[in-house]
Amino acid sequence: MDASQTPTIEAPGLRRKISVAWMALAWEGLWPRLVPILAYAALFVAAAHLDLFAGLEPWTHTGLLALLALALGGLGWWELRDFAWPAREDAIRRLERDSGVPHRPLVAVQDRLAAGQDDPMAAALWDAHRRREVERLAGLGNRPAHPGLARLDTWALRLVPVLLLIVAVASAGGWRADRMTAAFTPAFPPPPPVxxxxxxxxxxxxxxxxxxxxxxxxxxxxxxxxxxxxxxxxxxxxxxxxxxxxxxxxxxxxxxxxxxxxxxxxxxxxxxxxxxxxxxxxxxxxxxxxxPDLAPTIEFSRPIGVDKWSTKIEYIAGDDFGVKGVQLQIRLHGSVLGDDALSSDEEPEVLRIDLPVAGNTRKVSDTFIRDLTSHPWAGLKVTVMLFATDAIDQKGRSAVETFLLPERVFNDPTARALIVLRKALTRDPKGYRADVTDGMRMIQVKPESYRDDPVVQLGLRIGAARLAQNGDKENITETQKLLWDLAMRLESGATSEAEQALEQARQELRDAMQRNAGDEEIERLIQQLYDAMARWQRELAEKMKDPDERRRMQEQAEKMDPNNTITGDDLQKMLDKIREMAKNGDREGAKRLLEELRKMMENATPMMAQPGQQRQPGQQRGQQGQGNQQGREMMNQLDRLSRRQNQLLGESEREGRQQGQQGQRGQQGQRGQQGQQGQQGQQPGQGQPGQGQGQPGEGQWGEQQRGQQEGLRRQLGDLMRRLDENGMPMPEALGRAERSMREAEEALRRGDPREASRSQRRALDNLQQGMGDMADQMRQRGPGNSQDLAEIEERERKGEDRDPLGRSDGNYGDAVDTGTDKIPLELERQRSREILDELRRRAGEQLRPKEELDYIDRLLKTY
Incomplete structure (x- = not known):
């Protein structure tokens, strides 16, 4: 085996000991170089905590920071310029020196056999040698690092920055992050805010x-x-x-x-x-x-109503930001059109009527009433839609309603024939044009049918010739208008123009009130209505001078309801009332009276010749009118009786409270001043103590009050007798009121105001109930004219949901302001004055409890 392949034998923990030795060498070389740098930083921190940088100019501070940064960089470079990290061999040598072992065992275990591994005996000896060296490695150990600062800094100057830092932090009251920030941040002025x-x-x-x-x-x-x-x-x-x-x-x-x-x-x-x-x-x-701005909504609030000649459409519209306009669109129903009209490519004709709206109102609830009998579609089936528009021209539409457009009833047969021709021309202009032309010519050749009126004769001749020659839309429209004018002339003569002017003036006034026009415009339109009414009455009076016309109008009057007879004075009073309500700000009431005026004009008989003319008492109409007038007078008398009974009730209640207060003061005097009773002539057990001096006045008051109560009872008896003579049913509540008045008289005769006030209250309740019963009876029998019914309904409506000052009890939030809570009726105004007088009288009585006086004072401030 080659020596290079000799396996390395590692001792336990040897790598860790070598690493520790390496770090000790690195620390000994690095720490002496870091101490000057750290001392420099400590001095800066100390200077910051001592607030040495405060008050410096921004640019001076910036330059100083730059110099300090350069100095720190130069110091760091100077100290670390010759520093090098130790090598592994240096760490091994350091470990061997620190362990004190000879022969460098760490190097020995890494040696290899130079002769190779061929000789088993040599290899075994080498292996035994290495194992013995490894056993020696177990005894290796590390010693602490020794940077040697004491040798380098014999004066211990390194501690001076530390001491300065401790003193600075202590004087600053602890670590101050704000001063550190100020030291690093020059005090440049902040940029102006946005x-x-x-x-x-x-x-x-x-x-x-x-x-x-x-x-x-x-x-x-x-x-x-x-x-x-x-x-x-x-x-x-x-x-x-x-x-x-x-x-x-x-x-x-x-x-x-x-x-x-x-x-x-x-x-x-x-x-x-x-x-x-x-x-x-x-x-x-x-x-x-x-x-979002939602589209407006609009709907019919009630089914479409037809009142003789007029069309009545009640609707309600609303928008989140306000309704700008309301438009009524009427179209002919397809069932009344002829074949030629249905197959035509022309756009169907639409009747558009803009309804008045008061500004941008969020909720609009109104009634459209208009006489459309002069329109060619009168008497035909039509469809109606309502459109509401908001400020950004968004449109809302209602459901489609179908009804028969009312038409005027003509009594003259020739006038009726002309209207039939006009209807045919409306249904199918192309299909019936020739038939209408022939019909106009047939009527024209019979002058006796239109009383030899040259205007009618000339109109029929020219109209027939023009219609036969040209059948365009413009000519058809002119012919329809001509037929209507001729029919109106035959029916009512020249008065029709004055009547149309009167209706136009009435409608213009109502529209102006609906859109909240100015007072000057309202006054101008009211004067216009006066003038139109006067003109209509003058022309009617001129017409009545003709015997034939008078006879015809009398025949027409006999066919009409006799209860609808009115005079010029009635109309004049209605106009005066409308003007007064408009001046007082009660425009809603004025609009209602305008509607009643329209009904009066529609239902009026031709017998109202001129202003001031009265009904003939011998005629049945005059008798019924007189009976209705008497019914109105009885209602007014009952109203006056109720008000007077209310006054007597208040006086009785005041007298009862005064006697109670005198009784309390008398009881206190009896306990505290026994001698005073003898001077007053009072005996124990007689009367109420302390009232001896007031008895004469009390008896006089009671007798006077009893006389007034007896007078009211007799007036009620006379009224009940008149009701019986006129054949009118007697309300049971009036009989109960009469009995309660008798009981009040007996209580007043005894000098008992409290019992009298209870009976008077029952009498007042029965009187008011009797008024309601009489109003119901007059409705069932039918009032003398529509003005009577209007007064009854207005009296009851004004009394509902109102306090005695005439104010509405409920008009909250987004409710529609109908304007009915502006000006109360005369009865409510009188009650208001009575209440104010009573409150002022009670406020002047200083003997009343303080709580009651404060309450009265608050009421006076409120009212």
Whole structure:
């Protein structure tokens, strides 16, 4: 075997001992070189804790730090310039020296047999030798390193930096990270901050205020409507690049408007986060919630109603930010069209009516009432849809309703024939054009059918000739209008124009009130309505001078409901009431009265010749009108009786409380001042102590109160007797009220105001119940005219859900403001004054408890 193949024999732990010897050599060579460097660092730390760098100019501090860094680098280079890491052989030699073994056993075990392994005897001897050397390796050991600093630093100067460091840390109160930071950081002035003035302006139609973006409110949730505009300015003097506005990572660069000044405008349509980036960093961040603008909704609130000639459509519309407009669209139903009209390629005709809307109202609840009898589609089946539009022109549509468009009832046979021709021309203009032409010519050749009216004759001749010559859409429309005008002339003569002007003036006034027009416009339209009414009455009076026309109108009046007879005075009073309510701000009430005016005009008989003309008492209509007038007067008398009974009830309750207070003071006087009772003439056990002086006044009050109560009872008896004479049913509640009044009289005669007040309260309740019963009876019998019914319903409606001051009990949140809680009726105003007077009277009574006086004071401040 070759000597190079001699296996190496390792002793246990030999590698670790060699490594330790190597580290000892390295430490002995490195530590003396590191001590000066560490001493330099200790001196710097000590100087930092002693705050020696404070107050230095920024650039001086920076230069000093640079010099210290260079010095540290030079010192490190100088100390480590000749340092070399020890070799393995040096570590082996160090281990052998530290162990004190002769003959270098670590080298011996690594020797190899020079003669080779051919001689078994030599190989065995060599192997035995190596094993003996290995056994010697077990005794090897390491000694500690000896850097030899004591020999190098005989004066122990290395301890001076350590002592200075200890003193500096102690004087600084411990380790000071802030002073260390200040030592390494020159006190350069900070760069000017980024000044951002940003805001979000919602669209004007939303009515929401702008939102200011505060850079300190990180992650604040911003709730903004879609379409809002983010705008603002940023001042960044030190910025090298314009700032960036990021919405969900999509950045927009600010526009430079000057040195260090930037601006931005961005419309927000979507996103969940807004960030402002400047100088390469994120300066602010906000969370974003975009509120979508939903399409408006609109629906029919009730089925479409037809009131004689008028069409009544009630609807409700809403939008999250406000309804801008409402449009009514009417189309002819396919079932009434002829074959030619159905097969035509032309776009179907649509009647569009824009309904008035008061500004951007979130919720609109209104009623559309319009006389559409003059339209060619009157009397035909139509389909109706409602469309609502918001501020960004989003549209919402209602369901489709189908109904028969009301038509005017013509009593003149020729007028009816003309309307039939107009209907045929509407159903199928091409198919019936020739038949309508022939029909107009047949009527034209019979002058006696239209009372030899030259205007009608000329109109029929020209209309027939024009229709036969040309059948385009424009000519068809003109012919339809001509047929309507001729029919209206035959039916009501020239008065139709005045009546149309009156209806137009009424509708314009109602639309102006609906859109909350100004007071000047409302006053102008009210005056226009006055003028139209006067013109209509004058022309009607002129028409009544013709005997034939008077006879015809009398015949027409006999066919109508006699309860609907009205006079010019009734209309004038209605107009005055409308003007008063409009001036007082109660526009909703004025709109209701305008609707009642329309009904009165529709139901009025031709017998109301002129303003101031009264009904004939000998006629049945006059008798019924007089009976209805009496019913109205009885209702008003019951109202007055109720108010007076309420006043007597209040007086009785006040007298009862005063007697109770006097009784309490008298009892105190009896306990504290027995002699005072003798002076007053009071005997123990008689009356109430302390009331001797007030008895004469009390008896006088009781007699006076009893007389007033007796007078009210007699008035109620007269009213009940009149009801019986007129054949009107007697409400049982009135009989109970009369008995309660008698009981109140007896209690007042006895001088017992408390018992009297209880009876008076029962009487008041029965009077109010009797008023309700009479109103129901008048409804069932049918009031004298629609004005009577309106007054009854308005009286009851005003009394529902209201306090005595006429204020509505419930109009909260997003409820629709109907305007009915602005101006109370006269009855409510009188009750309000009575309550205020009573509160002021009680506030002046200083003998009342303090809690009650405070409560009254709060009520006075509230009202």
């Amino acid at each position: 000044v951002a003035n940003l805001w979000i302006a919602p669209p004007a139609y939303t009515g929401r205020p702008p939102i200011y973006l505060d850079v300190n409110d990180r992650d604040k949730v911003l709730r903004v409507p879609v379409g809002s505009k983010l705008a603002g300015f940023v001042d960044d003097v030190r910025g090298r690049k314009p700032p960036l506005l990021a919405i969900d990572g999509k950045t927009t660069e600010f526009t430079t408007v000057g040195k260090g000044k930037y601006q931005v405008e961005q419309v927000i349509t979507e996103g969940k986060q807004i960030a402002l980036q400047a100088r390469g960093d994120e300066q602010a961040r906000w969370k974003l919630h975009v509120i």
